[in-house]
Structures are given as structure tokens and as C-alpha cells.
Amino acid sequence: MTDTTQTTVLVTGGAGFIGSNFVRYALQTHADWRVTTLDKLTYAGRRENLHDVMDHPRHHFVHGDICDAATASPLVESADIVVHFAAETHVDRSILAAGDFIRTDVEGTFVLLEAARRSPRLRRFVQISTDEVYGSVAEGSSAETDELRPRNPYSASKAGADRLAYSYWATYDVPVIITRASNNFGPYQFPEKVIPLFVTNLIDDIPVPLYGDGGNVRDWLHVLDHCRALDLLIRQGQSGEVYNIGGGNEVRNADLTHSLLRLVGKDETLIRPVEDRKGHDRRYSVSTNKLRGMGWKPLVAFEQGLQETVEWYARNEWWWRPVKERDPQYKAYMEQQYGSRPSR
Ligand code: NAD
Ligand code: TYD
Secondary structure: OOOOOOEEEEEEOOOOHHHHHHHHHHHHHOOOEEEEEEEOOOOOOOHHHHOOOOOOOOEEEEEOOOOOHHHHHHHHHOOOEEEEOOOOOOHHHHHHOOHHHHHHHHHHHHHHHHHHHHOOOOOEEEEEEEHHHHOOOOOOOEOOOOOOOOOOHHHHHHHHHHHHHHHHHHHHOOOEEEEEEOOEEOOOOOOOOHHHHHHHHHHOOOOEEEEOOOOOEEEOEEHHHHHHHHHHHHHHOOOOOEEEEOOOOEEEHHHHHHHHHHHHOOOHHHEEEEOOOOOOOOEOOEOOHHHHOOOOOOOOOHHHHHHHHHHHHHHOHHHHHHHHHHOHHHHHHHHHHHHOOOEO
16 A cells, blocks of 8 residues: 655656765655655766665665666656656766767656656656756856757757756646756765866876866855755745756856865866867856745855865765776776867
């Protein structure tokens, strides 16, 4: 018999960075939630990210692909809430090869939405989109109603999924909400993204490849502030609505790099200015008035959060050294991405 006092939550991509933080947060915060993680365990998804909750009595891990309807659809159809994080997520990889981004981010989302459309019990489908769908923002901040102008294959595939999810609300009344968060930071982020890559390099005195003039701006959001926003939106969001989630910490990459050097205790001789990313979006910035109007605000101060994040990577070498030192796929990517990249 189904226990009606329990809420069944399906988390796709729950073995990735944000997904694993969300699974941990959800199990801690909601004693009545049973959480199923569906994850393909690509290079970015790792069982290690869920090491402390793998055997949790209210957590169930399924190794599978969201594009495989035979695996994914029954899980969607038996869920009360779907939080859809699964995606290919790294802009640089999308510039090298976009196929997996179209497959997972667009087609995979389609598979989940088709199952959601058939589900009699689904109360909430959270489409995790990104602030990158707005494209580069010269001045001011993007509001939820602004035009989408994605400029790289990652953000374009996310924009496709974002609008596809919206269409399933408008057409079939699937209870979709769409969230567009800014750049996240915190523990368990794969060491290809700028903060964990730079911190782990600096710990080992390896130079950090700063793209272009270092003047590109990202708005940093602590992953737990993101989880708290999602929790609020699952409970109080309106179907068919879009919600921006931003940390309010707009920082130039060069300044971020100097903060990391200071926190790791290294000097600027370790900065290696390199050729810019193709089509590099100059700045992202989102207006968060809509979400703040619902009572959310970020709780983690940026400098404090950054310090704790650096300390986490310093304390948890068991987590990143096997990837950086022994994973041949990771080494091949690093060589392709940075090996022959000209210095500036
Ligand atoms: P991540 O790359 O760390 O994790 C992605 C996870 O999805 C991995 O566990 C991977 O194994 C899984 N996955 C990939 N393809 C899959 C498939 N076909 N089937 C099942 N699982 C699959 O990414 P992240 O940084 O945790 O991002 C999570 C979500 O948040 C993504 O949708 C991303 O677009 C969005 N987002 C990320 C940020 C950020 O700063 N990291 C900001 C805004 C939005
Ligand atoms: P990244 O972490 O890849 O996130 P996103 O591209 O989704 O914002 O990059 C964050 C910023 O850091 C971005 O402006 C590109 C820059 N960057 C570097 O300068 N060097 C690097 O090696 C990487 C990975 C990123």
C-alpha cells in the first residue's frame, strides 16, 4: 500500500554538483520526503557526491539515462514532485562538441515531460534552467520576462528545454515551474568549473588559466541558498511561472582569482592569462525581486562562503585527486581544452 503521508520526490541528475547538494538538503529538511535519484553517472556524476546518503533509508538511487523512457517514465509517473537537474552543463565542452547537450538537455527533458503529461499525481515539475539563457547582459539585470538570447550550445540547449517545459504547462497543464539560477559554488562541484579547477590547481601550485582579460562577470550563488530557493518554490511557486535565483554577488573573474589566491595562500605568479573562450558571455545578472518578494534571500555571505568552499576542497582531497590525477577521460579533456591554448 502507498503511504499517503510520504511525498515522493524524483531528482534527476542527483549525483551531480547541485543535485547532490539538493538530495542531502531535502533528506535533512523534509522527514516526509522519499527521494529517488535518477542519474546516468556521466563524467560529472559521481557516487562519491552522495557517499553519505547512498544508504539513507529514504533515499533510492537509480543508475539510468533520462533519455531512456523505459527507465525514466515510470519514475516520473510515480513521483509527486520532479526536480529536473540532469544536464550536460559545461560551456567549454559544449563548444568542443554539442551533441550530448542536445540529447540530454533537450531530448531528455522531452522524455520526462511526456511522462509528466500522463501522470495523475504529479504536483510539481521543476525545470532547472539557468541565467545563461538570457545571454550576455551589458547593463542592468535580466527580469523573468526578458527575451532569451542564448549564445553558446550549452545555453541554447537549456533555453530549448526551458521553453519546452513551459509549453507543457501552457498546452497540457503539467505543473511546471522554471528556475533560472546564476553561477553556483560550493562543495562537490566538478573540477572543470572555474572555482574548483582554480582552487585544486592552486593547492598544487599549478597555474590557473584565466580567459581573456579576466573582466567577465558572474553572479555567484551558494549552492545551499539555491537549494533553499528551490524548496520555497516547490511549496509556493505558481505553475507556468519563471523564477530567477541570483546570489547578488557580481564578481569579475580576475577579482575572483585574486580572492582564491589569497584564500589558498599563493601569489599571482600562478595566474596564466590565456586565449579567451569563443563567444564568451561578458556578464550575467538577474533581477531577483520576484523571489525576494516571496521571502527568500541568500543567507551565505560571498567571502565567507568562498572561504568555506576553499577549505572544503582542501580537506577533501579524497574527492578530487582521483579525478584530477587518475581519470584518463579528465586528463584527455584538460589536454584538449588547455594543452595548446595560447597564452595572452
Ligand atoms: P553537473 O554537471 O555537476 O551534474 C549534472 C548531473 O546530470 C550529473 O550527475 C550527470 O551524471 C547527470 N546527467 C547528465 N546526463 C544525464 C542523462 N542523460 N541522464 C541522467 N543523468 C544525467 O551539473 P550542475 O552544476 O549540478 O547543474 C545541475 C543543473 O543546474 C543543470 O541543469 C544546470 O544547467 C543547472 N544550473 C547550473 C548552474 C551552475 O552554476 N552549476 C547554474 C544554473 C543552473
Ligand atoms: P565556468 O565555471 O565554466 O561557468 P560558466 O561558463 O557557466 O559561467 O566559468 C565561469 C567563468 O570563469 C567564465 O567567465 C569563464 C571563466 N573561466 C576561466 O577564466 N578559466 C577557466 O579555465 C574556466 C573553466 C572558466
